Amino acid sequence: MSESQEPARKPQRFWPSAVRLVKLMTPHKAALALVVAAVVLSVVFTVWAPRVLGRAMDVIFAGVVGRSLPAGTSQAQVEAGMRAQGQDTMADMMSTMTLVPGQGVDFTRLGTLILTVLAMYTVASVLMWLQGYVLNRVVMRVVYDLRQEVERKLNALPLSYFDTRQRGDVMSRVTNDVDNVQTALQQTFSQLVENVLTVLGIVVMMFVVSWQLALVALLALPLSAVAAGLIGSRSQRMFKQQWHATGQLNGHIEESFSGHELVLAYGRQHQMQAQFDERNEELYRAAFGAQFLSGTIMPVMQFVSYLSYVGIAVLGGLRVATGQLSLGGATAFIQYSREFTQPLSQVAGMATQLQSGIASAERTFELLDAPEQDAETPSAQLPIRLRGEVRFEHVDFSYDKAALANGAQPMIEDLTFHVAPGRTVAIVGPTGAGKTTLVNLILRFYEIDGGRITLDGIDIRDLTRRDLRSQVGMVLQDAWLFGGTIMENIRFGRQDATDEEVLHAARATYVDRFVRALPDGYDTLITEDGSSVSAGEKQLITIARAFLSQPSLLILDEATSAVDTRTELLVQKAMAALREQRTSFVIAHRLSTIRDADTIIVMQSGRIVEQGSHTELIEAGGAYATLYEAQFNSPEPDADDAAPAGSAPTPTTGPTG
Numbered sequence: 001m002s003e004s005q006e007p008a009r010k011p012q013r014f015w016p017s018a019v020r021l022v023k024l025m026t027p028h029k030a031a032l033a034l035v036v037a038a039v040v041l042s043v044v045f046t047v048w049a050p051r052v053l054g055r056a057m058d059v060i061f062a063g064v065v066g067r068s069l070p071a072g073t074s075q076a077q078v079e080a081g082m083r084a085q086g087q088d089t090m091a092d093m094m095s096t097m098t099l100v101p102g103q104g105v106d107f108t109r110l111g112t113l114i115l116t117v118l119a120m121y122t123v124a125s126v127l128m129w130l131q132g133y134v135l136n137r138v139v140m141r142v143v144y145d146l147r148q149e150v151e152r153k154l155n156a157l158p159l160s161y162f163d164t165r166q167r168g169d170v171m172s173r174v175t176n177d178v179d180n181v182q183t184a185l186q187q188t189f190s191q192l193v194e195n196v197l198t199v200l201g202i203v204v205m206m207f208v209v210s211w212q213l214a215l216v217a218l219l220a221l222p223l224s225a226v227a228a229g230l231i232g233s234r235s236q237r238m239f240k241q242q243w244h245a246t247g248q249l250n251g252h253i254e255e256s257f258s259g260h261e262l263v264l265a266y267g268r269q270h271q272m273q274a275q276f277d278e279r280n281e282e283l284y285r286a287a288f289g290a291q292f293l294s295g296t297i298m299p300v301m302q303f304v305s306y307l308s309y310v311g312i313a314v315l316g317g318l319r320v321a322t323g324q325l326s327l328g329g330a331t332a333f334i335q336y337s338r339e340f341t342q343p344l345s346q347v348a349g350m351a352t353q354l355q356s357g358i359a360s361a362e363r364t365f366e367l368l369d370a371p372e373q374d375a376e377t378p379s380a381q382l383p384i385r386l387r388g389e390v391r392f393e394h395v396d397f398s399y400d401k402a403a404l405a406n407g408a409q410p411m412i413e414d415l416t417f418h419v420a421p422g423r424t425v426a427i428v429g430p431t432g433a434g435k436t437t438l439v440n441l442i443l444r445f446y447e448i449d450g451g452r453i454t455l456d457g458i459d460i461r462d463l464t465r466r467d468l469r470s471q472v473g474m475v476l477q478d479a480w481l482f483g484g485t486i487m488e489n490i491r492f493g494r495q496d497a498t499d500e501e502v503l504h505a506a507r508a509t510y511v512d513r514f515v516r517a518l519p520d521g522y523d524t525l526i527t528e529d530g531s532s533v534s535a536g537e538k539q540l541i542t543i544a545r546a547f548l549s550q551p552s553l554l555i556l557d558e559a560t561s562a563v564d565t566r567t568e569l570l571v572q573k574a575m576a577a578l579r580e581q582r583t584s585f586v587i588a589h590r591l592s593t594i595r596d597a598d599t600i601i602v603m604q605s606g607r608i609v610e611q612g613s614h615t616e617l618i619e620a621g622g623a624y625a626t627l628y629e630a631q632f633n634s635p636e637p638d639a640d641d642a643a644p645a646g647s648a649p650t651p652t653t654g655p656t657g
Helices: 014-023 026-067 075-084 088-095 107-156 159-163 167-209 211-218 220-258 260-265 269-295 297-321 327-368 401-405 435-442 465-469 486-491 499-508 511-515 535-549 565-579 614-620 623-633
Strands: 390-397 412-419 424-428 450-455 472-475 553-557 583-587 599-604 607-612
Touching: 014 167, 014 327, 026 107, 026 167, 026 327, 075 088, 088 297, 107 167, 107 327, 167 211, 167 220, 167 327, 211 220, 211 297, 211 327, 220 260, 220 269, 220 297, 220 327, 260 269, 269 297, 269 327, 297 327, 390 435, 412 435, 412 450, 412 607, 424 435, 435 553, 435 583, 472 535, 472 565, 486 499, 486 511, 486 535, 499 511, 499 535, 499 565, 511 535, 535 565, 553 565, 599 614, 599 623, 607 614, 607 623, 614 623
Parallel strands: 424 583, 424 599, 472 553, 553 583
Antiparallel strands: 390 412, 390 450, 599 607
């Protein structure tokens, strides 16, 4: 079962993925240390400020009370007189103050305290801005490096990885998931550190002010933790399902867009719409469930904090009344209690983004951990000028190694043949015979299981894949053009080619004929879907691209199957120019296109059943003669001949034969 078809499984690597995500930031230790230091200092100032503000409240209250007392007496005498009059509660409250009877508010001290508080909050804000600036630079660099690692990984993955996965799901991991990781890092890292330190600082200050009230406030922690743990574990599973469903929906959209003309031609709009609705509904349910569950964490924690706040208010009032706590201390504690719940609520609110980000990180890490192509151990180098001699010697190959170990039949078994330099070899046979597989093995898109393939006597496994593929030019059935000008698309074959070399390749492959008629000539922009040029013109451009690369080996895979008969003649002329003095492998269903091949190899079930020239095979009356007669005498056109010009390729999810 392909990954895109797997049911969303329960996440088992939340903490390892979170730790691994944090480790991505370790190369920026100095910047992170600055961030942490700025957060710590900011929290210290923020946490200490309510204590100073409480002292300012005591100064005001002491001034108000002191003004109403007779001047010339001491605070102790006033308290004793009140107790003698039975006003013990008032005396207890006064015992927590520092006042001078007959004297009002000390505005000098009050002003100093207020300015101190303002300065503390100002410095804290500047420090938070600094850490935000530094952290954003770090996160952007981490995500930049992560994207580069993902791109490197995609280029290192074997073709078999993409055979079993939807392109939309892979694209979702590369784009949506990496973007979500970036958002999670930006919005949760500094806030998480800040909120944790704020909670610790507030707890310390609450115990300094009143340990009894602190215990009441801390009762909210285990209740909140239990609520967050129960709800968070379920929402994490839903977030995993959400991103899995997102990948499936993206894959469906990508297929629908790529094969839009085919969908219209077969009238399958309603079916594709129904499949889209089904996947969209699945995404809706997963996303709604994830957001709903994670969204309940904050209200539940807020409710618990309200219960704690009520207990603090009642108990704090009693302690002020009994003289066990000053009014300023009570004011500071109430502020602490409110600030205590705020970071907890923010942590709960971050749970949504954090869980979503970890789920995306997990999917990204799964891509990064996928097995890469076999390690290269080059022990040979290609000569400066290749002759292009290719040998297959007892080659065995199977796509499914596990099935092969269980006794399944290999795709190719004991395949042996020789291609002399500069010769054109045509490979024919029914679908699934192994034609495309054979040329994929030459390019080392897959590694053979047994035997060996040599190029000019050198085992291709002794060469780097880059060196090997630099000697091979390809023209495929699906003529793929990149966004850019026609000139840029041809130059893709050899980036260091001069404009004159590009023009020479275009003239040699008949591209120049139609480009001259375009308003912008070689500067004509190729649209995203290639609709600015016809199917035949696209194919000619890809042939010019291969011509420019000057390959020693040439692979033509159904290069004329998607063009009309008139254009086919032009394409064949261009391919003839391209094949000149090069060893060429031509895969074709249209047998009329390969009559002039030096050798025709007929494959069935991964084996060569016949080989020889067109005339020799017709005279032999074997498998080739049967195919040839069936194709030219059948009243029904060949499936490839019937393909409409310009039809969009249907995406595949596995290797073809």
